[in-house]
Amino acid sequence: GAGGQHVNTTDSAVRITHVPTNTVVSCQNxxxxxxxxxxxxxxxxARLYEQEVQKRNAxxxxxxxxxxxxGWGHQIRSYVLDASRIKDLRTNIERSDCDKVLDGDIDEYLIASLKQGL
Structure with a gap:
């Protein structure tokens, strides 16, 4: 007859490839x-979602x-007003006219910072 072992087999496996990410899944359950x-x-x-989550987390x-x-050691400028001076720790520019600096006269600090690439 037409029977035999081939009767009970199924060719139903599926493989899907997501081309943009080259992710491949297969199922034959x-x-x-x-x-x-x-x-x-x-x-x-599920795999694409997991990849996106990992990418965003990274x-x-x-x-x-x-x-x-x-923190205190990571601040750019230290203003020491009680000693009547202002010193920029990164450029080592020091001035004694505190009122002018606090009123916005900071060009000297900016120019020194730009020259050093800070």
Whole structure:
């Protein structure tokens, strides 16, 4: 007869490739090709979502890594007003006319900072 072992086999495996990311998923768990395709699409969606989450986490981590600690030693300028002077620690510019500097006369500090590339 027409029987034999081939009667009970199904050729229903599905492989899906997401071309932009070259992500490949395959499924052969179900007996029908339609069910395997649905399962494979769910698997692909889950993998793409996971990749996007990892990419965003890496981007936010990179942004966090670029931030420096904000503390007394990391401040750009130290204003020592009781000694009647203002000194920029990064450019070593020091002036004794505190009132002018606090009123906005900071060109000397800016020019020195630009020359040093700070």
């Amino acid at each position: 179900e007996r029908s090709q339609h069910a395997n395709k649905d399962t494979a699409m769910k698997m692909l969606r 981007a936010s981590q990179a942004l966090e890594d670029t931030k420096s600690d904000i």
